[in-house]
Each structure stands twice: as structure tokens, then as C-alpha cells.
Amino acid sequence: MVEHIEDFYAVIPAGGVGSRLWPLSRADAPKFLHDLTGSGHSLLRDTWNRLEPLTGPDRIAVVTGRAHRAAVEAQLPGIPDKNVILESEPRDSAAAIGLAAAILHRRHPDVVIGSFAADHVIRGSRVFEFAVRDAVEVAREGYICTIGIAPSEPAVGFGYIKRGGELIVEGARDASLVERFVEKPDLETAKAYVADRSYLWNAGMFISRADVLLAEIEANNPTLHAGLLELAEAWDDRERRGPAVDRIWPTLQKIAIDYVVAEPAAEKGKLAVVPGHFDWDDVGDFASLAKLNSGGRTDLAILGQNARVLSDAASGIVVSQTSRVISIIGVKDIVVVDTDDALLVTTAEHAQRVKSVVDALKVTGRGDVL
Amino acid sequence: MVEHIEDFYAVIPAGGVGSRLWPLSRADAPKFLHDLTGSGHSLLRDTWNRLEPLTGPDRIAVVTGRAHRAAVEAQLPGIPDKNVILESEPRDSAAAIGLAAAILHRRHPDVVIGSFAADHVIRGSRVFEFAVRDAVEVAREGYICTIGIAPSEPAVGFGYIKRGGELIVEGARDASLVERFVEKPDLETAKAYVADRSYLWNAGMFISRADVLLAEIEANNPTLHAGLLELAEAWDDRERRGPAVDRIWPTLQKIAIDYVVAEPAAEKGKLAVVPGHFDWDDVGDFASLAKLNSGGRTDLAILGQNARVLSDAASGIVVSQTSRVISIIGVKDIVVVDTDDALLVTTAEHAQRVKSVVDALKVTGRGDVL
Numbered sequence: 001m002v003e004h005i006e007d008f009y010a011v012i013p014a015g016g017v018g019s020r021l022w023p024l025s026r027a028d029a030p031k032f033l034h035d036l037t038g039s040g041h042s043l044l045r046d047t048w049n050r051l052e053p054l055t056g057p058d059r060i061a062v063v064t065g066r067a068h069r070a071a072v073e074a075q076l077p078g079i080p081d082k083n084v085i086l087e088s089e090p091r092d093s094a095a096a097i098g099l100a101a102a103i104l105h106r107r108h109p110d111v112v113i114g115s116f117a118a119d120h121v122i123r124g125s126r127v128f129e130f131a132v133r134d135a136v137e138v139a140r141e142g143y144i145c146t147i148g149i150a151p152s153e154p155a156v157g158f159g160y161i162k163r164g165g166e167l168i169v170e171g172a173r174d175a176s177l178v179e180r181f182v183e184k185p186d187l188e189t190a191k192a193y194v195a196d197r198s199y200l201w202n203a204g205m206f207i208s209r210a211d212v213l214l215a216e217i218e219a220n221n222p223t224l225h226a227g228l229l230e231l232a233e234a235w236d237d238r239e240r241r242g243p244a245v246d247r248i249w250p251t252l253q254k255i256a257i258d259y260v261v262a263e264p265a266a267e268k269g270k271l272a273v274v275p276g277h278f279d280w281d282d283v284g285d286f287a288s289l290a291k292l293n294s295g296g297r298t299d300l301a302i303l304g305q306n307a308r309v310l311s312d313a314a315s316g317i318v319v320s321q322t323s324r325v326i327s328i329i330g331v332k333d334i335v336v337v338d339t340d341d342a343l344l345v346t347t348a349e350h351a352q353r354v355k356s357v358v359d360a361l362k363v364t365g366r367g368d369v370l
Numbered sequence: 371m372v373e374h375i376e377d378f379y380a381v382i383p384a385g386g387v388g389s390r391l392w393p394l395s396r397a398d399a400p401k402f403l404h405d406l407t408g409s410g411h412s413l414l415r416d417t418w419n420r421l422e423p424l425t426g427p428d429r430i431a432v433v434t435g436r437a438h439r440a441a442v443e444a445q446l447p448g449i450p451d452k453n454v455i456l457e458s459e460p461r462d463s464a465a466a467i468g469l470a471a472a473i474l475h476r477r478h479p480d481v482v483i484g485s486f487a488a489d490h491v492i493r494g495s496r497v498f499e500f501a502v503r504d505a506v507e508v509a510r511e512g513y514i515c516t517i518g519i520a521p522s523e524p525a526v527g528f529g530y531i532k533r534g535g536e537l538i539v540e541g542a543r544d545a546s547l548v549e550r551f552v553e554k555p556d557l558e559t560a561k562a563y564v565a566d567r568s569y570l571w572n573a574g575m576f577i578s579r580a581d582v583l584l585a586e587i588e589a590n591n592p593t594l595h596a597g598l599l600e601l602a603e604a605w606d607d608r609e610r611r612g613p614a615v616d617r618i619w620p621t622l623q624k625i626a627i628d629y630v631v632a633e634p635a636a637e638k639g640k641l642a643v644v645p646g647h648f649d650w651d652d653v654g655d656f657a658s659l660a661k662l663n664s665g666g667r668t669d670l671a672i673l674g675q676n677a678r679v680l681s682d683a684a685s686g687i688v689v690s691q692t693s694r695v696i697s698i699i700g701v702k703d704i705v706v707v708d709t710d711d712a713l714l715v716t717t718a719e720h721a722q723r724v725k726s727v728v729d730a731l732k733v734t735g736r737g738d739v740l
Contacts, residue, residue, distance in 0.1 A: 023695075023697075308736070310727055310730055310731065310734070310736070312720075312723060312726060312727060312730070323711075324710075324711055324712055324713050325393075325711065325712040325713070325731070325736055325739045326712075326713045326715070327393075327712065327713065327714045327715070327716075327727045327731075328715045328716065329714070329715070329716035329717075329720045329723050329724065329727060330716060330717065330719070330720035330723060331701075331704075331715065331716060331717055331720070334701075334715060336713075336715050338713055340694075341693075341694055341695065342694055342695040342696075342697065343694050343695070343696045343697065343706075343708055343713070344697045344699070345696070345697070345698045345699070345701065345704060345706050345715055346697075346698065346699035346700060346701060347699075347700065347701055349700070350682075350699045350700035350701070353682060353699050353700060354699065356682060357680055357682060357697045357699060360680055360682070361680065361695070361697075364680070366678070366680075366695055369695045
């Protein structure tokens with residue numbers, strides 16, 4: 001039995017569609033609602049299961065679109081109604097996480113919140129738990145603390161965090177200040193980062209006291225901060241919430257929390273990092289999904305409960321959502337996604353270009369399959 | 371208006387399934403029933419349309435399986451009932467063409483027959499007609515005459531015919547004896563053949579007097595010959611045909627006409643050839659189908675009346691039999707065949723291996739999609 005962390009609340013922003021995983025991921029069935037690992041659970045449920053030992057079922061909040069309310073509640077039957085925070089439309093991560101922080105801060109002034117994406121994959125839950133506990137201790141000291149993933153390879157698809165000076169915090173074994181954030185590097189640079197050992201992958205996990213987070217938003221974007229506070233003030237009043245959302249939410253700036261909180265805090269020496277020595281992936285595209293499901297083997301990975309796949313010397317991944325027989329012959333790193341109304345065929349090499357197809361479908365009037 | 375050729379009958383063996391074109395070609399919808407060129411007609415109908423100017427509608431016989439009778443008659447509404455020759459089961463080309471020869475010989479003792487596969491593609495019907503007319507003149511002299519296709523490239527997927535001594539036949543401009551048949555060569559050999567100009571592709575077209583063909587069968591396989599004659603003798607008697615077929619047909623040797631007629635006749639100096647200077651393809655696999663439909667372009671060829679294909683820098687072919695959106699990204703020479711119950715993904719390079727998938731589907735109990 002794991003002990004819950006005192007005053008700790010998890011926030012799961014469940015927003016993005018995951019265009020690069022089309023046609024598996026759709027507007028009405030986004031990435032976080034899919035089982036992408038063969039675990040038998042959606043990524044959202046896996047995220048919940050990972051956090052619940054640290055918080056208990058009553059202290060996990062999900063921020064999601066109104067359209068996904070039913071699906072989210074079906075995935076998370078234990079979630080209290082008040083912890084499902086519904087957006088009337090997507091307004092990026094600063095607004096989503098900021099709103100949760102503002103609401104939870106009103107409910108629990110001393111709350112420490114940790115935000116964890118709904119659609120990432122983590123293996124090694126015990127190691128994850130220790131990292132979160134360490135990060136919470138650092139956060140209690142007034143830092144905004146991120147968990148940076150110890151790189152397992154010179155990935156070029158992730159941003160990196162450069163560790164700076166060591167932070168001595170009781171209960172946290174290996175905390176540092178963040179020196180700076182680095183955008184996705186090229187392969188040579190990534191290799192140097194991995195060899196250096198002071199670079200970690202930026203997994204977008206932020207743990208901090210809600211008041212500290214809100215103060216950082218206020219310092220960098222006072223308008224956004226004012227809107228969030230006004231919303232939070234009305235939120236737990238049934239009569240006032242709807243009108244407040246309708247009036248304020250559409251006016252909030254669409255901006256990532258990285259720019260409103262993480263990078264400015266790093267510059268001020270207020271951003272800390274603890275390393276996470278667990279497997280992590282944001283499953284950003286089908287190349288990543290293929291790798292995740294191949295288990296290091298070089299043959300074809302198959303995702304889909306009723307998949308009927310016949311493969312002759314192919315590698316890559318097949319995602320099957322139909323009962324059709326799928327036959328793949330001799331193609332290296334193939335990606336086949338077979339759904340009722342749309343089929344994608346590409347290779348891992350071109351996985352990032354799936355987004356361009358989604359864009360093309362929009363402009364050519366075939367949005368029915370998005 | 372083209373003049374019909376006197377005493378000439380065309381025979382169209384419509385038998386093979388075309389396993390290498392699975393899942394487009396199926397046991398119940400074999401290759402010859404499909405439109406593989408975007409012409410709007412099946413290959414069988416195209417074959418009929420090519421021959422009808424030479425024979426008229428009453429002198430084309432189709433040899434096909436009982437299961438395909440309705441489909442064949444729907445494709446060829448002008449075909450006389452007596453010219454649909456039904457096999458109770460497939461017994462290869464010597465039995466199929468031999469039976470047609472024997473039946474037609476009883477009906478018209480002086481008949482010259484020409485056999486033309488139901489599932490080949492020919493472009494240049496006027497040049498084709500001249501080649502057939504020439505071949506018929508050669509056949510009237512007692513030769514078995516084939517039409518060898520003048521190679522347009524060093525193909526390794528076809529057998530070749532080596533031309534021997536020139537034959538002077540009135541009305542035939544360029545006839546020769548056949549020196550020998552050559553199996554599919556390697557690329558180097560094929561290049562030498564093309565440079566040599568005395569090698570032609572073996573397209574399996576045979577034109578001869580029916581009595582000459584039957585005599586050749588008799589000389590090389592007297593048992594088969596006896597069976598065919600017995601069948602033919604009973605054929606046009608409604609009472610006797612069924613019992614004769616049931617008794618004799620299953621006993622006939624399964625063997626290709628090449629071995630019973632063409633090769634032995636070549637050895638005896640009785641096989642002639644006239645060159646065909648038209649585009650010909652046996653559409654043996656999806657690589658061939660892709661080439662046929664690309665029109666020399668390097669982008670993606672699309673086959674299917676209701677195809678909804680979105681392609682980003684891919685080449686190859688998509689065959690669509692569904693209404694699904696098909697998106698192909700950046701794969702060279704891709705082959706995608708999308709049908710209601712089965713999907714094939716491979717590349718042109720591996721097109722010949724489709725047959726192995728069909729075999730695997732049989733042994734793994736998934737024959738429902740064959």
C-alpha cells in the first residue's frame with residue numbers, strides 16, 4: 001500500500017487530438033482515449049492508475065473538452081464530478097492548467113499540484129512515484145519543479161532540459177535548478193546531450209504549489225491570470241459558472257504553459273528539476289507507436305483486439321480497428337492504420353507527415369473522417 | 371467496318387483465378403471479370419471486343435468454370451448459349467483449349483481456331499487484328515501459329531520465343547518457324563534477347579486448324595485426345611453431355627497446352643510465329659498492374675470508380691473497392707488493395723510474393739477471404 005502525498009492534487013489536461021496519429025486518433029476519439037500499448041486501458045486510464053496511489057481517487061482533476069465529458073467519465077468512473085473541469089473550447093495548456101490551479105487553490109489554499117499529460121506512456125510506476133514525491137518536496141520549498149526524463153537514446157523528437165546547480169532539499173534525492181530549456185536538437189547535438197548526462201528530456205510535467213504557479217502566471221501574463229481567477233471564483237457556484245465560462249474562457253490567450261510559466265521561471269532561478277529514471281514516451285507519431293509496441297523486436301507490431309494480420313517479412317506496425325484480414329508483405333517499417341472509414345499507409349520515416357494529410361483532408365472537404 | 375475472317379473461331383479460356391492479384395482477384399471474382407485498366411470494361415469484355423470484329427459475335431467460344439457462367443454471360447450478352455463451354459472443375463489449358471477445338475471441329479470441320487487468354491491486356495487493336503489475320507493464313511498452311519510480342523523492354527517476367535527460319539506464306543508478312551521456347555530469363559539474358567531482335571514474348575496465343583491441333587494432342591497425349599473426342603461427340607446432345615462430363619472430365623490430365631502442343635510442335639518444325647507489334651501484358655501481379663495504370667508517370671496510380679485517395683509523394687498503385695478515404699504518404703512503389711473484407715499492403719518489389727499469402731490464408735483457415 002502506497003501512502004498518499006499530503007496536500008497533493010494531480011491535474012490531467014486531456015486536450016489534444018493527436019493529429020499525427022490519424023486516423024486512429026480523431027476529433028471525437030482523441031489519442032488519450034485509446035489503448036496504444038495493448039494494456040487493455042486507454043492512455044487516460046493508465047495515467048489515472050499511475051497517479052491514484054499518490055493522491056487517492058478524490059484528488060485527481062481532469063481538464064477536458066465538453067465533447068469528451070462522457071468518454072472521460074466512462075474511463076474514470078471513480079472521479080468526483082467536481083474534478084471534471086470542462087473547457088467550452090480548447091485554449092492551450094496555460095489556460096487549462098492555470099484554471100485547474102486557480103480552482104484547486106480556492107478549494108485548498110495549501111495545495112501542491114502536479115500536471116501530467118493524459119496521453120503519454122510511462123513504464124516503471126514505482127520509479128515514477130519516487131520522482132513525483134521528490135518533486136513535491138522541492139515544490140513545497142517554493143520552486144516550480146519539473147520531472148526530466150533521463151534519456152535512453154539521443155532522441156531528436158523531444159525538447160531537452162539542461163540541469164544547472166544542485167538544490168539541497170530534504171526528502172528529494174537529486175534536485176537541481178533548471179539552467180535552460182532546449183528545443184528539439186539535431187542528432188549530433190542530441191548525442192552530445194546524452195553523453196553529457198546533464199540533459200534530460202522535457203516531458204512537460206510540472207509540480208508546484210498552486211499559489212506559486214498562479215503568481216508566475218500573474219508575473220508574465222496578468223490578463224490571463226485575472227481571467228483565471230475570475231473564472232475560479234465563480235466555478236463552484238452552479239448558477240455563476242456557465243455565464244462566467246461563456247464570457248471569460250473565449251477571451252483567454254491561447255499559449256503553452258512553457259512560455260507563461262516554465263521558461264520565465266527558469267530564467268529567474270525558480271524552476272527546479274528532478275530526474276525521472278523510467279521509460280517515457282509522448283507517442284507523438286506512428287514511428288513512436290511502432291517502437292513502443294515492438295518491444296525491441298524487428299517484426300511487425302500489431303495493435304487491435306480483433307486484428308487478423310498476416311505478415312510476410314514486414315516490420316513496423318499495424319493498427320486494426322476492423323475485422324478485415326490485413327496482409328503486409330515485405331515492407332520495412334510500414335505503418336498501416338485500418339479503420340472503418342479511413343486507411344493510412346506510410347512508413348516510420350514519414351510518420352511526422354501524417355499531420356499534413358489531416359490538414360489536406362480539412363481543406364479538401366473530407367473533414368468527415370477527421 | 372472490319373471484315374470477318376472466314377472459318378475462324380476465337381476461343382477464350384477464362385479460367386485462372388489470378389492469385390497474385392489477391393484480394394482484388396478472388397475465387398468467385400477472378401481476374402478476367404475485373405476492369406484492370408480503367409476502361410470501364412472487364413478484361414474478358416475487352417478481349418471479346420478485340421476479337422468480335424474478326425469473328426462476329428457468333429464465333430467466339432468461352433471456356434470457363436460452371437461457377438462463372440452467370441458472370442460471363444452478364445459480361446458477354448451477345449454470346450450464343452452453345453458457345454459457353456463449361457468446365458465442371460479446372461483441368462488446365464490443354465484440356466480447356468483441346469475441348470473447345472474438339473467441339474468446334476465437330477461443328478465445323480474446316481475451322482481455324484485462335485485461343486486468347488481472357489485476362490491479358492492489349493493496346494493497339496488494329497495492329498492486333500493484322501497479326502491475327504497473318505497467323506490465320508499461316509495456320510491454313512497446316513502450321514500451329516503463335517503470335518509473339520515484340521519486346522518493348524528486357525522483361526524477366528515472361529517466357530520468350532526464339533524465331534527460326536523464315537516462312538513464306540501468302541498473306542502473312544513476317545512469319546517464321548519457332549526455333550525454341552525459353553523460360554523466363556534473368557535480366558542480362560533478357561537484355562541480350564531484346565538486342566537480338568529474334569526473340570519475342572510468349573503471350574500464349576495459338577492459332578491453328580482444329581484438326582491440326584487435335585492431331586498434335588493425339589501424337590503427344592493419346593489418352594487426353596481420346597477423352598476430348600469422346601466429350602465432344604456427346605457435347606451437343608443435351609441428354610448425353612452431363613453424364614459424359616461427369617465421367618470423363620475429372621480423368622483428363624491437368625497439363626498446360628505448351629507441353630502437349632507448342633513445345634513438341636516446335637521440335638517437329640510445325641510451330642510458326644508471327645510478331646505482334648502491339649502493347650501486351652498478362653497483368654501477372656500488382657507491379658505489372660501499377661505499371662499498366664501509371665501511364666509512364668511516377669506518381670500514384672489509382673484504380674476504382676469511387677476511390678477517395680489522398681497521396682503525399684507516394685508512387686505505385688492503390689486499388690479501392692470501398693468508399694474509405696485512403697491516405698498514402700511517401701512510400702515508393704507502394705501497392706495497396708482495399709476491399710471490404712481484406713486489405714493488402716506491399717510494394718512492387720514484393721508483388722510476386724502475394725501468392726504465398728494466398729497459400730498461407732488457405733492453410734490458416736482464412737479461406738473466407740480468398
